[in-house]
Each structure stands twice: as C-alpha cells, then as structure tokens.
Amino acid sequence: VIRRLCIFGVGLIGGSLARALRKAGAVEEIVGCSRRVEHLEEAQRLGVIDRFDTDPASAVAGADMVVVAVPLGAVRAVLEALRPGLAEEAVITDVGSAKGSVVADVRAVFGTMPPNFVPGHPIAGTEQSGVAASFPELFEHRRVILTPVAETAAEALGRVRDMWARTGAEVVEMSVALHDEVLAATSHLPHLLAFGLVDSLARLQEHQEVFRFAAGGFRDFTRIASSDPVMWRDICLANRDAVLEMLDRFTADLAEMRAAIEAGDGQALLECFQRAKRARDEHVVRREE
Numbered sequence: 001v002i003r004r005l006c007i008f009g010v011g012l013i014g015g016s017l018a019r020a021l022r023k024a025g026a027v028e029e030i031v032g033c034s035r036r037v038e039h040l041e042e043a044q045r046l047g048v049i050d051r052f053d054t055d056p057a058s059a060v061a062g063a064d065m066v067v068v069a070v071p072l073g074a075v076r077a078v079l080e081a082l083r084p085g086l087a088e089e090a091v092i093t094d095v096g097s098a099k100g101s102v103v104a105d106v107r108a109v110f111g112t113m114p115p116n117f118v119p120g121h122p123i124a125g126t127e128q129s130g131v132a133a134s135f136p137e138l139f140e141h142r143r144v145i146l147t148p149v150a151e152t153a154a155e156a157l158g159r160v161r162d163m164w165a166r167t168g169a170e171v172v173e174m175s176v177a178l179h180d181e182v183l184a185a186t187s188h189l190p191h192l193l194a195f196g197l198v199d200s201l202a203r204l205q206e207h208q209e210v211f212r213f214a215a216g217g218f219r220d221f222t223r224i225a226s227s228d229p230v231m232w233r234d235i236c237l238a239n240r241d242a243v244l245e246m247l248d249r250f251t252a253d254l255a256e257m258r259a260a261i262e263a264g265d266g267q268a269l270l271e272c273f274q275r276a277k278r279a280r281d282e283h284v285v286r287r288e289e
C-alpha cells in the first residue's frame with residue numbers, strides 16, 4: 001500500500017490514477033499539486049485528492065510515491081520545483097506520452113538518473129482533459145509501458161509496477177527508444193493527421209458546407225482532433241526525431257497515392273487499400289473482439 005501519494009497535475013490521467021488507486025484500497029493519502037487552486041479545489045471536492053499544496057517542494061514532503069502527470073513541456077520545471085522536498089527513498093514516476101524527453105529532463109534536473117525514477121506511460125486516455133473527465137476504470141485492461149534505464153533500481157521498478165497493476169492495467173517494459181518509435185507511429189502521427197485534416201477543411205472557404213455534410217467516417221477519423229492542443233504540441237516537440245521519421249515516411253507514401261490517382265493507376269490504389277484493410281482486420285479489429 002502507498003502511504004502518501006503525491007500527484008503533480010490532477011487532470012485526466014493523474015485524476016484517474018488517483019481514483020483507481022483509491023477504489024482498489026491501494027493508497028492511504030493523496031496529495032495534489034498544480035498551478036491553479038481552482039483545479040485543485042475541484043479535485044478535492046470530487047474526492048479525487050485528500051488535500052493539496054500549490055508549492056511543489058512542500059506538496060512532495062513525506063510522499064513515498066510521486067507521480068508527475070503534467071504536459072510534457074512542463075515536466076522539467078515541475079521536477080526542478082519539487083526536487084528540494086523529495087525524500088531520498090521516495091519512488092518517482094511519470095505518465096508522459098514520450099519517454100526520451102522525460103529521461104533527458106530528469107538527467108538535466110538531477111544531474112544524473114536517480115535510481116528511484118521510473119519512466120512510464122499508460123496507453124489509455126480519452127480526448128477529454130481535466131479532473132472532471134477522470135474516472136477509476138480508465139486503465140482497466142489497458143497497457144502501461146514502463147521504460148526503465150540502466151540506473152533504474154529493481155525495487156523502484158517493482159513498486160511502480162505494483163501501483164499500475166492495482167488499477168487493473170497490464171504492465172509491460174520496453175526501451176525508451178522503442179517506446180518513442182512505436183508511439184510516434186501508432187499515436188503521435190495519427191493525432192497529427194487528424195488535427196491537420198480538420199484544420200485544412202476548416203480553412204476552406206466553404207467549410208460550413210463541408211462540415212455540414214461530414215458523416216460517420218469523418219467523425220471516426222477525426223475524434224482525436226478534439227484532444228488538448230497544448231498536450232499535443234508538447235508531444236510533437238518532445239518526440240521530434242521519431243515523429244519526423246514517421247511523418248517523412250508517410251509523406252512519401254501519400255505522394256505515391258497521389259501519383260497513382262493522377263496516373264489513373266487503379267491497381268496501385270487497390271493494392272494499397274487491400275494491404276491496409278488486411279492489416280487493420282488482423283491487428284486492430286481482431287484485438288477488439
């Protein structure tokens with residue numbers, strides 16, 4: 001059982017983790033910290049946290065588990081601010097959607113990789129944000145990826161594993177580099193495309209007509225463009241190299257599709273669509289069943 005959990009950023013992810021651990025009886029006390037008092041008051045009113053402190057160093061005092069759940073662009077500043085109050089034996093982890101940038105931030109702030117820091121990323125979320133959108137079942141039957149580095153202590157890793165297991169998640173481990181490549185392909189590129197497509201259409205002169213006739217397919221494809229813009233700006237910049245690599249690859253493939261249409265090459269289009277359908281039916285649809 002976690003004695004005192006301190007969560008930085010009690011939003012969708014931090015709030016859902018708090019609710020899940022509370023529901024599982026896996027934590028005794030939960031302290032919240034972020035910038036805005038009204039967000040923390042709301043979290044307390046909803047019973048997500050027991051108390052809050054807007055001063056990071058005093059919020060973290062006496063905590064045996066610390067979770068950083070702020071947008072990636074804020075991680076370094078939050079670590080700087082909490083560091084003076086962090087107990088040496090406290091385990092600290094994060095939920096950021098890119099891991100290379102978090103590891104670099106930790107090294108920059110602590111001068112080294114503390115053995116008690118365990119980089120992590122729950123593969124669960126919705127396009128909503130804020131504590132009001134949080135719910136305890138968010139992580140059930142979902143994966144949580146932990147990306148320990150050479151310095152990470154086995155005991156700290158075990159404690160973070162146990163914490164996520166109590167939320168109903170399946171915990172897996174992989175390297176920082178593999179995590180960032182896989183997530184660039186499966187999450188970051190799709191979000192970029194969804195935001196980009198909706199923005200392109202929104203900037204058409206006749207956009208009102210266009211959106212009026214947008215049906216189910218458009219809704220499915222663009223749901224994630226309702227996600228938080230700040231969070232996604234941070235993710236694209238934080239995972240720059242892997243995102244650029246996927247984006248270049250996709251841009252080349254898109255150019256091929258364009259060329260096939262221009263040339264009236266139905267065979268090339270058909271082959272592309274057939275490969276895609278086969279892959280989706282096999283890897284995505286089957287997994288949902």
Ligand code: NAP
Nearest residue numbers: 009010011012013034035036039070071074097125129130
């Ligand atoms: P969210 O609902 O917007 O919550 C973010 C929280 O961070 C808010 O409580 C906010 O509170 C606080 N915050 C923002 N900037 C801050 C700063 N500069 N200093 C201190 N606190 C700050 O976002 P979320 O969806 O939970 O995402 C949080 C993290 O989880 C991100 O790193 C994201 O990459 C990762 N993640 C998200 C998803 C997803 O689908 N949403 C999935 C997996 C991982 P105040 O406004 O009061 O400061």
